[in-house]
Amino acid sequence: MQQDSQPVNQPNPFEKVVEFVDERVGLKTIQAKMLNEPIPGGSRWAYAFGSVLLFIFILQVVTGILLMFYYVPSTDHAYDSTQYIIHEVDYGWFLLSYHFWGSSAMVVMVFAHMSQVFLWGAYKKPRELIWLVGLALFGIVMGFGFTGYLLPWDQRAYWATVVGVEIMDKTPIVGDFMARFLKGGPTPGQMTLSRFFVIHVMVLPAALAGLAGLHIFLFRKAGPAGPFRGTPEEIKAKTDYFFPRQIWKDIVAMASVFLIICSLAFIEPVVLLEQATPDPGDYHPEPEWYFLFLFQLLRLKMFGGEFGQFLGAIAIPGAFMAFLAALPFIDTNPERNLFKRPAALIGWTVIMIFILIFTVSAIINREFLH
Amino acid sequence: MSNIKLGLLVFWPTFWTGFPIKMVFCLLLLAAHMHPWEGAGFFLLLLVSIPIDIWALGLCARTVFIDRLKVDPQPGMGPNLWIRWAVFSAIGLPLIKVIVSGTTGVAKSVTSNIVHAIKDSIYPTLPVAEQISLELVMWGSVATGVLILCLLGWLYGLGWLTQSFVNNANPLEGTEEERANFWDGLRIPADQPLLLTAFTGAGIVLVFVFWALLPSTTPHPHEEYEFISKGPKEEKVEPKKVLKDAEKVLAKAELVVKKLEEEKGGESKDSNDQKPKEPAAKEPQPEKNK
Numbered sequence: 001m002q003q004d005s006q007p008v009n010q011p012n013p014f015e016k017v018v019e020f021v022d023e024r025v026g027l028k029t030i031q032a033k034m035l036n037e038p039i040p041g042g043s044r045w046a047y048a049f050g051s052v053l054l055f056i057f058i059l060q061v062v063t064g065i066l067l068m069f070y071y072v073p074s075t076d077h078a079y080d081s082t083q084y085i086i087h088e089v090d091y092g093w094f095l096l097s098y099h100f101w102g103s104s105a106m107v108v109m110v111f112a113h114m115s116q117v118f119l120w121g122a123y124k125k126p127r128e129l130i131w132l133v134g135l136a137l138f139g140i141v142m143g144f145g146f147t148g149y150l151l152p153w154d155q156r157a158y159w160a161t162v163v164g165v166e167i168m169d170k171t172p173i174v175g176d177f178m179a180r181f182l183k184g185g186p187t188p189g190q191m192t193l194s195r196f197f198v199i200h201v202m203v204l205p206a207a208l209a210g211l212a213g214l215h216i217f218l219f220r221k222a223g224p225a226g227p228f229r230g231t232p233e234e235i236k237a238k239t240d241y242f243f244p245r246q247i248w249k250d251i252v253a254m255a256s257v258f259l260i261i262c263s264l265a266f267i268e269p270v271v272l273l274e275q276a277t278p279d280p281g282d283y284h285p286e287p288e289w290y291f292l293f294l295f296q297l298l299r300l301k302m303f304g305g306e307f308g309q310f311l312g313a314i315a316i317p318g319a320f321m322a323f324l325a326a327l328p329f330i331d332t333n334p335e336r337n338l339f340k341r342p343a344a345l346i347g348w349t350v351i352m353i354f355i356l357i358f359t360v361s362a363i364i365n366r367e368f369l370h
Numbered sequence: 371m372s373n374i375k376l377g378l379l380v381f382w383p384t385f386w387t388g389f390p391i392k393m394v395f396c397l398l399l400l401a402a403h404m405h406p407w408e409g410a411g412f413f414l415l416l417l418v419s420i421p422i423d424i425w426a427l428g429l430c431a432r433t434v435f436i437d438r439l440k441v442d443p444q445p446g447m448g449p450n451l452w453i454r455w456a457v458f459s460a461i462g463l464p465l466i467k468v469i470v471s472g473t474t475g476v477a478k479s480v481t482s483n484i485v486h487a488i489k490d491s492i493y494p495t496l497p498v499a500e501q502i503s504l505e506l507v508m509w510g511s512v513a514t515g516v517l518i519l520c521l522l523g524w525l526y527g528l529g530w531l532t533q534s535f536v537n538n539a540n541p542l543e544g545t546e547e548e549r550a551n552f553w554d555g556l557r558i559p560a561d562q563p564l565l566l567t568a569f570t571g572a573g574i575v576l577v578f579v580f581w582a583l584l585p586s587t588t589p590h591p592h593e594e595y596e597f598i599s600k601g602p603k604e605e606k607v608e609p610k611k612v613l614k615d616a617e618k619v620l621a622k623a624e625l626v627v628k629k630l631e632e633e634k635g636g637e638s639k640d641s642n643d644q645k646p647k648e649p650a651a652k653e654p655q656p657e658k659n660k
Contacts, residue, residue: 045386086588093588237547252390259393266400269588299499357510361503368498 035243040226042238043246046120047224048253049113054212055254056106056261060144061205063099067092071151073197075190078153079275086270097265103145105261107290110141118348121336122225128328130222133215135325140208145288147200150193158276159285161188161196163295167313175314187278228336284369286362293358296365371439373529374522376536379438380431381528387426392419394576401583424452431532436553441539454531462527466520473516477509484508 011019021027039047070089072081085092114134117123123131150161165188169179184191226235240246273283287295294317297303303312323330331344338345371379395418396406404411428448435443485505489496496504542549559565 088587090586091584094584256390256393259390259397262397263393263400266397266589296499296503299497300503301497301500357503357506360510361499361506364502364506365499368502 035241035247037220037224037242038239039224039242039246040239041230041235042240043242043249044227045249045253046116047246048250049109049116050219051250052253052257053106053109053113056102056109056257057208057212059258060099060102060106063095063102064201064205066095067099068201073151073193075153075193075276078151078193079272082152082154082272086272093269094265097269098261100270101261101264101268103148104264104289105257106141107145109257110138114138115348118344119338120225120228121338121341121344123328124331124334124336125328127218127222127225130215130218131328132325133211133218135321137208137211137215139321140204140211142290144200144204144208145290147196147204149288150188150196151200152270152272153193153276154272154274155276155280155283156273156286158188159280159283160287161192163285163287164291167298167309170310171314171318172310188276225336228338284366286366289359292362293355296358296362299365373526373533375529376434376532377525377527377529379434380427380532381525383430383433384423384426387430388419388422391422398576398579398583401580401585403585403589420452423456424448427452427455431535433553435536435539436542436549439536439539440542440549441536442542443535443539447535451532451535455528458527458531459524462524466517466524469520470513470517474509474513477512478505481505481508 018027067085070081070085070092072078082096085096087093089095117131117134146161146164150157165179165182168182169175171178182192182195184195226239230238274281286292294313298309298312300312303309333341335341392415395415399406399411399414404414406412406415425448428451431447431451432443435441482505485496485501485508489501542552544552
């Protein structure tokens with residue numbers, strides 16, 4: 001009988017490279033830890049929001065870097081360089097429009113993710129820190145929107161910043177300092193643009209990357225909360241690993257969001273208004289759509305005057321954010337079933353209706369301005 | 371299970387299962403300068419949606435049947451159920467649109483009259499922002515209520531059309547885990563590497579098609595848009611003209627210097643005459659911009 005001289009399981013070159021890296025960094029252990037995370041109650045579409053957020057952020061970084069190859073952050077050239085990106089650079093219009101709609105998608109996803117965590121009661125013990133870091137990430141995403149809005153240096157950008165900084169100025173104690181720091185002068189100019197640019201491309205991405213890492217670390221430490229209904233036996237029976245089902249759901253959700261952002265870039269590509277001037281002319285200043293409800297709220301008579309503006313712009317939103325931060329420590333009841341937490345369900349519904357009504361009101365209000 | 375719940379349980383995952391595939395097609399249409407919501411683009415989207423919806427409906431309905439109702443439907447449920455749903459929705463959805471838009475119109479009109487009556491008799495200084503929100507809440511509540519009722523009716527219809535398939539289905543035996551494994555076994559393809567290769571290949575082809583269709587410069591979809599930033603005008607430099615101009619300038623300068631020297635000489639000669647001075651030579655005036 002002839003013996004086979006070839007070894008049976010000879011590794012191919014790729015396997016050899018993997019083996020080499022694995023010996024040095026523990027690749028297989030990392031892979032196993034990442035993919036074999038148990039998900040109590042099995043995979044769900046509702047769990048995809050966090051992964052989608054990470055995906056959008058990565059694409060925002062990529063498109064942002066590509067835009068920075070052409071963008072010039074000076075008041076003399078910001079507008080022209082943005083026009084150059086839109087009209088001259090190959091696919092520049094698409095990159096800019098994708099980046100613009102990507103920021104809106106990020107706000108929507110943050111909102112969806114926070115809503116899911118709130119409604120699932122996943123902020124409760126032992127996940128308080130995940131919730132707090134998530135709130136900080138929410139603030140950073142809003143900061144991205146606010147600072148990025150100024151960069152094209154058109155009338156819309158300029159006046160949205162003027163309004164935003166004026167609102168910030170109303171904050172007690174630190175408001176004046178923050179407004180002066182951001183503006184860098186009596187009116188928005190080169191210093192404002194430079195500072196917004198640095199915050200947008202250096203400070204906030206670094207902060208977001210760091211906090212997102214901490215968020216994921218804390219999440220993996222505490223483990224997924226799982227569904228809010230079902231007996232422990234039922235949940236245990238349906239428990240599945242992160243791979244392959246949740247990975248598949250995450251990929252499909254990411255692809256869907258990517259397709260939606262691309263489609264929006266086609267349907268409503270970025271079009272600049274006139275270059276920024278200290279004279280608004282016929283332009284009625286307005287913030288980005290996700291701040292519209294707050295903007296409309298401040299138009300109400302009860303929020304008129306110095307104190308009213310402070311109440312509507314700073315005190316109420318500040319108190320709401322403070323309440324959200326304190327929520328895991330106030331709501332210590334371990335019950336997570338949404339239908340046994342009527343205050344949570346009603347509260348969330350009321351806030352959603354409130355935001356919807358005031359956002360639509362702000363859109364209708366445009367007709368009255370002309 | 372109620373008809374509304376059954377309709378919702380089947381419709382909701384069916385919609386989301388077909389959505390990403392339809393979105394791919396929508397994006398390709400947009401890249402090819404066709405709007406998926408009008409004209410030929412809409413027709414093409416409808417055409418592509420038919421097989422996608424039949425497949426998605428069959429898959430999702432069978433999942434609900436096995437997972438929730440513990441029955442296995444008869445083969446060929448997808449196309450049969452789709453035809454019923456499509457005919458029902460083709461009549462029902464336009465009807466809902468007519469009802470909701472009609473109700474919204476009436477509600478807006480009534481609301482406007484009520485608010486104007488309030489302004490005339492009770493609160494003449496009602497601010498604009500408050501008026502907008504008040505009117506929106508009033509007509510929006512009515513419109514939303516009617517929309518929800520109509521949608522519930524539509525879902526009831528979808529559930530009712532599905533019930534006959536439930537009645538004809540075969541009951542499934544075994545535990546929950548066994549049923550889940552049974553359905554998993556049916557969905558796992560026989561040749562997994564082939565499926566993965568086909569998916570990857572389709573993805574690569576779609577990416578190439580997208581980049582081939584994607585306009586490299588902005589498609590300017592807004593008619594009112596004007597290119598605002600024209601940038602500095604480029605001037606062609608002609609060396610001969612530049613030299614000729616420079617010679618002219620030098621000749622003029624020489625003339626001016628010469629006349630100034632003459633004037634200076636004249637001044638020292640007639641220094642005792644005390645006559646009022648006149649400029650000997652005018653400086654060249656800059657050309658006025660026309």
